[in-house]
Amino acid sequence: QIKPERLLSFIAEMAKIGGTPNGGCNRQALTEEDRIGRALFLDWCREIGGVSRLDSMGNIFVHFEGTDTTKLPVLMGSHLDTQPSGGKFDGVYGVLAALEVMSSLYDQNITLAHPVEIVVWSNEEGSRFSPAMSGSGVFAGKLSQPTLYQSVDDQGISYQQALIATEQLGELPCESFPFAAALELHIEQGPILEAEQTSIGIVTGVQGMNWYQVTISGETTHAGPTPMSMRKDPVQGLNTLLPAIYAKVAEYGEQARITIGKITTIPASPNTVPEHVIFTLDLRHPTQTILDTMSKEVLNLCEQIPPILSSKIDVLWQSPAVEFDSRCIEVVSGAAKKLNLSAMPIVSGAGHDSVYLSTVGPTGMIFVPCKDGISHNEKEHVEPEHLIAGGNVLLHSLMQLAQ
Amino acid sequence: QIKPERLLSFIAEMAKIGGTPNGGCNRQALTEEDRIGRALFLDWCREIGGVSRLDSMGNIFVHFEGTDTTKLPVLMGSHLDTQPSGGKFDGVYGVLAALEVMSSLYDQNITLAHPVEIVVWSNEEGSRFSPAMSGSGVFAGKLSQPTLYQSVDDQGISYQQALIATEQLGELPCESFPFAAALELHIEQGPILEAEQTSIGIVTGVQGMNWYQVTISGETTHAGPTPMSMRKDPVQGLNTLLPAIYAKVAEYGEQARITIGKITTIPASPNTVPEHVIFTLDLRHPTQTILDTMSKEVLNLCEQIPPILSSKIDVLWQSPAVEFDSRCIEVVSGAAKKLNLSAMPIVSGAGHDSVYLSTVGPTGMIFVPCKDGISHNEKEHVEPEHLIAGGNVLLHSLMQLAQ
Numbered sequence: 001q002i003k004p005e006r007l008l009s010f011i012a013e014m015a016k017i018g019g020t021p022n023g024g025c026n027r028q029a030l031t032e033e034d035r036i037g038r039a040l041f042l043d044w045c046r047e048i049g050g051v052s053r054l055d056s057m058g059n060i061f062v063h064f065e066g067t068d069t070t071k072l073p074v075l076m077g078s079h080l081d082t083q084p085s086g087g088k089f090d091g092v093y094g095v096l097a098a099l100e101v102m103s104s105l106y107d108q109n110i111t112l113a114h115p116v117e118i119v120v121w122s123n124e125e126g127s128r129f130s131p132a133m134s135g136s137g138v139f140a141g142k143l144s145q146p147t148l149y150q151s152v153d154d155q156g157i158s159y160q161q162a163l164i165a166t167e168q169l170g171e172l173p174c175e176s177f178p179f180a181a182a183l184e185l186h187i188e189q190g191p192i193l194e195a196e197q198t199s200i201g202i203v204t205g206v207q208g209m210n211w212y213q214v215t216i217s218g219e220t221t222h223a224g225p226t227p228m229s230m231r232k233d234p235v236q237g238l239n240t241l242l243p244a245i246y247a248k249v250a251e252y253g254e255q256a257r258i259t260i261g262k263i264t265t266i267p268a269s270p271n272t273v274p275e276h277v278i279f280t281l282d283l284r285h286p287t288q289t290i291l292d293t294m295s296k297e298v299l300n301l302c303e304q305i306p307p308i309l310s311s312k313i314d315v316l317w318q319s320p321a322v323e324f325d326s327r328c329i330e331v332v333s334g335a336a337k338k339l340n341l342s343a344m345p346i347v348s349g350a351g352h353d354s355v356y357l358s359t360v361g362p363t364g365m366i367f368v369p370c371k372d373g374i375s376h377n378e379k380e381h382v383e384p385e386h387l388i389a390g391g392n393v394l395l396h397s398l399m400q401l402a403q
Numbered sequence: 404q405i406k407p408e409r410l411l412s413f414i415a416e417m418a419k420i421g422g423t424p425n426g427g428c429n430r431q432a433l434t435e436e437d438r439i440g441r442a443l444f445l446d447w448c449r450e451i452g453g454v455s456r457l458d459s460m461g462n463i464f465v466h467f468e469g470t471d472t473t474k475l476p477v478l479m480g481s482h483l484d485t486q487p488s489g490g491k492f493d494g495v496y497g498v499l500a501a502l503e504v505m506s507s508l509y510d511q512n513i514t515l516a517h518p519v520e521i522v523v524w525s526n527e528e529g530s531r532f533s534p535a536m537s538g539s540g541v542f543a544g545k546l547s548q549p550t551l552y553q554s555v556d557d558q559g560i561s562y563q564q565a566l567i568a569t570e571q572l573g574e575l576p577c578e579s580f581p582f583a584a585a586l587e588l589h590i591e592q593g594p595i596l597e598a599e600q601t602s603i604g605i606v607t608g609v610q611g612m613n614w615y616q617v618t619i620s621g622e623t624t625h626a627g628p629t630p631m632s633m634r635k636d637p638v639q640g641l642n643t644l645l646p647a648i649y650a651k652v653a654e655y656g657e658q659a660r661i662t663i664g665k666i667t668t669i670p671a672s673p674n675t676v677p678e679h680v681i682f683t684l685d686l687r688h689p690t691q692t693i694l695d696t697m698s699k700e701v702l703n704l705c706e707q708i709p710p711i712l713s714s715k716i717d718v719l720w721q722s723p724a725v726e727f728d729s730r731c732i733e734v735v736s737g738a739a740k741k742l743n744l745s746a747m748p749i750v751s752g753a754g755h756d757s758v759y760l761s762t763v764g765p766t767g768m769i770f771v772p773c774k775d776g777i778s779h780n781e782k783e784h785v786e787p788e789h790l791i792a793g794g795n796v797l798l799h800s801l802m803q804l805a806q
C-alpha cells in the first residue's frame with residue numbers, strides 16, 4: 001500500500017508552482033514555472049535514489065535499479081505541464097503517483113526484478129506548442145523533432161528556444177528504447193466513472209483525434225463607409241460556416257466531439273473588416289473510420305465558402321484511435337480486483353502520452369474519476385479516496401509487471 | 404495653387420515611417436513609429452516658421468501668426484496614426500495637405516488675417532487604444548482624459564504610459580479654445596465619389612456609430628472526454644448569435660452597417676472549450692434614431708443567449724450622427740466651384756476628429772475619392788490628381804475663412 005498523506009502532499013506542493021487565484025494551475029510547457037516544478041520533482045526523486053537523465057525533447061527519465069540486469073525496464077509516468085487555466089491533477093497525478101509508488105517500495109526496502117523508469121513527458125498539453133503529446137510523439141518516432149523544434153507559441157518563442165531558456169535541452173537523443181511495459185495513471189477528464197460510481201477505469205484504448213487550423217480570408221476595409229454588399233468579410237464567412245460545421249458533427253451522434261478552442265481575427269481592430277479569421281478544429285471519435293469520414297465532411301464545408309472569400313486548412317495533428325496491450329489491461333484489472341476496488345473498462349476521450357508509447361511497446365492506463373467530469377479547468381477536482389485507490393492500483397500493477 | 408510635387412513628396416516620405424512590405428503603413432498611435440513621424444512633420448513645420456505646442460493628450464498644435472491679433476485662429480488638420488495594416492493616406496493626407504497649404508502661402512509671402520493652427524490629433528484610429536478620435540474627443544470635452552489615460556492596448560500598455568514613452572505628453576492642458584473655423588481634408592474611405600466620378604466631396608455630416616464589446620461566457624472543459632450535451636461552450640453561443648445579429652442588421656436596409664472586427668477566445672487552446680468568447684461590434688447608420696433602435700435590438704439578441712451561458716455587454720464608444728456648419732459647407736462648395744472641380748455633397752461613413760470639433764466650433768470637411776473605396780487596408784490608394792485637387796480646395800477654403 002502507498003502512503004496516502006505523502007501522495008497528497010506531493011500533489012499539494014506541486015500545485016503551488018504556477019498556482020492560480022482560483023485554485024487551478026498555469027504551469028505551461030517549458031516555462032519558468034515548468035522548470036521549477038521539474039526541479040522540485042527531481043529533488044524528491046533523488047531522496048529515494050532515482051538517477052535522472054534528460055533527452056533532446058526535454059523528456060525526463062528517472063532510473064531505479066532492478067535486481068536482474070537482464071530485464072527490460074518498466075516505464076511509469078505522465079506529464080507535469082498544464083493548460084493555461086488548468087487544474088492540479090491532469091498529468092501531474094500520474095507522475096507524482098509513480099513517485100509515491102517508488103517511495104513506498106523504497107520505504108519497505110523492496111527492489112523489483114526489472115529496473116523502473118519514471119518518465120515526465122514534455123509538452124503533453126499542446127496548448128503552448130502544437131501538437132499535443134510532443135515529447136512522447138518524438139520518442140515513439142511519430143512526430144518529427146526538427147518540426148517540433150520550430151513550433152512557436154503565441155509570443156513567437158520556439159520549442160527549441162524554450163528548451164534552452166529553461167535548461168531542459170538534454171544531450172540524450174530522444175528515441176525509443178525497448179521496455180517491458182509502460183503504465184500511465186491519469187484522471188478520466190470526463191463524467192463516466194463518476195456517473196457509474198466506479199473508482200477505477202481499466203483503459204482499453206483511446207479515441208482518435210484530428211486537429212486542424214482553418215483560415216478564412218477576405219479583404220480588410222473600413223467599417224464605416226464600405227457598403228455591406230461590397231465587403232469580403234471573413235467573419236461573415238464564419239457566420240455561415242459555424243452552424244454548418246456544428247450541424248454536420250451532430251449528425252455523427254453522441255460519440256462525436258467538436259471543439260473550436262481558438263478564434264482570432266487579423267488585423268484585430270473594431271473598425272476594420274478583418275482580412276483573416278483563424279480558428280482551430282478539434283474533432284474526435286472512438287471509431288477511426290467514422291472520424292476519418294466526419295473530418296473529411298467538415299473540411300469539405302470549410303472549403304465550400306462563398307467565392308468572394310478563400311479558405312486554407314492546415315493539419316495540425318492527427319492521432320489515430322488506439323487499443324492498449326491486452327496483458328497490461330489484464331494486469332490493471334487484476335490489481336483493482338485484488339484491492340477490492342470497483343472498476344470498469346473505459347475508452348479514453350483525451351489523448352495521452354500512452355497513445356504514442358503503445359506504438360513502440362506494451363502499454364496500459366489506469367483512470368480515476370474527477371468531479372463533474374471537468375478538466376482543463378481551474379476547478380478540476382479529484383476526491384482523495386480516488387487518488388489513493390489509483391496509486392495503489394499503480395503499485396500493484398507495477399509489482400506484477402516488474403517482478 | 405499648391406505645389407503638387409511637394410505635397411506628393413511629403414506623403415511619400417511619411418509613408419516610409421512604419422511602411423509595410425505590401426505598400427501600406429503600420430504607424431499606430433503613440434508607438435516609436437508615430438514618434439518618428441511626428442518629429443519629421445515638426446521639422447517640416449519649423450522650416451516655414453510654424454511654432455508647435457503639445458497638449459496632455461499628445462495633440463500637436465502648430466501655430467502660424469496672422470496679421471490681425473484680434474482674430475480667432477482657423478484650425479486645419481487630421482491625424483498621423485494608422486491602423487495596424489493601414490494605408491498611406493487615411494488621416495496623414497489631411498495633415499500633410501495642411502502643411503502644403505501653409506508652405507505655399509509661405510512661398511508667396513502671404514500672411515492671412517487670422518492665425519492658423521495645423522493640428523495633429525492623437526489616436527484617431529482607435530485600433531490601439533479604444534475609443535477612436537480620443538485626442539479630439541478630450542479636446543471637445545466629450546471623452547474623459549483620466550479614462551483614456553487608463554485605456555490599454557493588447558499588450559497591457561496604457562495610453563498614459565505610451566504618451567510618456569514616446570515623449571508626447573505635453574504640458575498644455577487638453578481643452579478646447581475658441582476658433583473661427585476648423586477644416587479637415589480626408590480621403591472618403593468609401594466608394595461613392597469614385598462611382599460618381601467626382602473629385603471633391605462636400606461633407607455635410609457624419610453618420611452615427613456605436614461600439615460595443617460582447618463577452619459570452621461558459622465553462623472551460625476538456626475537448627475530448629466531455630460529451631457535447633454537457634458542455635457550456637461560448638463558441639456554440641457565438642454559432643447561434645452571429646446569424647441572428649447579421650440578419651437583424653440586414654433588416655435595416657442598405658444604409659445600416661455592422662462590423663465584427665475582433666474575436667478572441669479565453670483561454671485560447673485547441674483542446675479546451677473556452678470560458679469566454681469576446682468580440683467587438685461596430686454599428687452605424689446615418690440617422691441617429693434608427694441607429695439607436697437597431698443597436699438596442701442587436702444588444703437584446705446578445706442578451707438572449709441560452710441559459711447555460713451568460714453574456715456581458717460593454718459600451719466602448721458612442722458617436723452620434725452630426726451635421727457640419729453651414730458656412731463651412733458653403734465655403735468648401737464655393738472653393739470647388741471656383742477651381743472648376745467636380746463636386747457633390749456626401750455624408751461621411753467614417754468617424755473623424757471633425758465630429759468632436761463640430762461640437763465646440765464651426766467645422767467642415769472635404770473628401771477626395773480613394774481607389775475601389777478601400778481603406779484600412781495596405782492597398783489604400785488615391786490618384787495624385789485627387790490629392791492635388793483636395794489640397795487646392797483646402798487652400799482656397801482656408802483663404803476664404805481666414806482672410
Ligand SMILES: NC(=O)NCCC(=O)O
Pocket residue numbers: 090124125126132133189349350351352625626627674
Ligand atoms: N490529457 C490531456 O489533456 N491530453 C491532451 C491531449 C488531448 O487533447 O486529448
Ligand SMILES: NC(=O)NCCC(=O)O
Pocket residue numbers: 222223224271493527528529535536592752753754755
Ligand atoms: N477615418 C477613420 O478611419 N476614423 C476612425 C473612426 C471610424 O471608425 O470611423
